Amino acid sequence: MTANSSINPEAQDGPGEAGARLLHHPRQRPESSMQRGLEIINMISEERPRIRVDEIMDELGCSQASAYRYLESLASIGLITAVGGGQYGIGPRVVELDRILQRTDPMVLCSREVMRELSEAQPNSLVRLCSIQGDAVICLHSEGTQIIDARGFQVDLFNERGVKVSLFRNAASLAILSLLPPARARAIYLDHSTSIQSAGLGDNWKDFRAQLNRLRRRGYSSTVGRNNPALAAVAVPLCPPEGAQGHGSLSRVFPREWLERMSIEDLVPEMQEGRRVIEAAMARMLRGCPGQST
Secondary structure, X not given: OOHHHHOOOHHXXXXXXXXXXXXXXXXXXXXXXXXXXXXXXXXXXXXXXXXXXXXXXXXXXXXXXXXXHHHHHHHHOOOEEEEXXXXXXXXXXXXXXXXXXXXXXXXXXXXXXXXXXXXXXXXXXXXXXXXXXXXXXXXXXXXXXXXXXXXXXXXXXXXXXXXXXXXXXXXXHHHHHOOOOHHHHHHHHHHHHHHHHHOOOOOOHHHHHHHHHHHHHHOOEEEEOOOOOOEEEEEEEEOOOOOOOOOEEEXXXXXXXXXXXXXXXXXXXXXXXXXXXXXXXXXXXXXXXXXXXX
């Protein structure tokens, strides 16, 4: 696919008119064009997998010619592709990048074996690796069952790779929030104060900060029946090595009925040991050869 064959501004602007604008538009600063391209990619989501030029114009406040120009740049490197009907979606380069990430991301590589052992030690549960990206917490990898048997009922977790989890109502997210630098935690509070209050995490910044400090001192987070009355979860944070970005968490989702024969605290030591092994492996990897797992 070439940009000229898939993204044709003349189809809407009339013969030659938009094409002339594409050829003679004023040169933009690279950072401006790059930012606009990223904004277009961020418009795409599971709820809106395809976008149209008029939507780009509305959300970016740009001209039709500029919208096509941004799409042309994204299509030329495979990040966006025309899907027909004047609509555009995620391109094949994203699939390739995700494969590279799965094969080279230190957090994923260093967590897989630990997670497999944790899931085998406690069947009928799901062990998840999550990471924060911007204001979203995303599942990077999971081991164990995606369907938990809770008193004979089958609960589908829908926690495959790439799924976003609640930022304030999930043990995996709370564990990550507890380790964020104060400035970043405050920025999240300012953007999401209503959701934070609704989740019972504080009516103001002082209360929210105190909640995060308590979680940090405790070393783990847990939820019982918060998102599903039949389930519970426990999570520990994962700290990236010095100089690396991306806080994460290691969590286990399990049937709430387990708590009739054990406590949350009984599940914490194995999770904390998993954290220790993963963080040590990441530190060793980043001191050695890129892409080499331990």
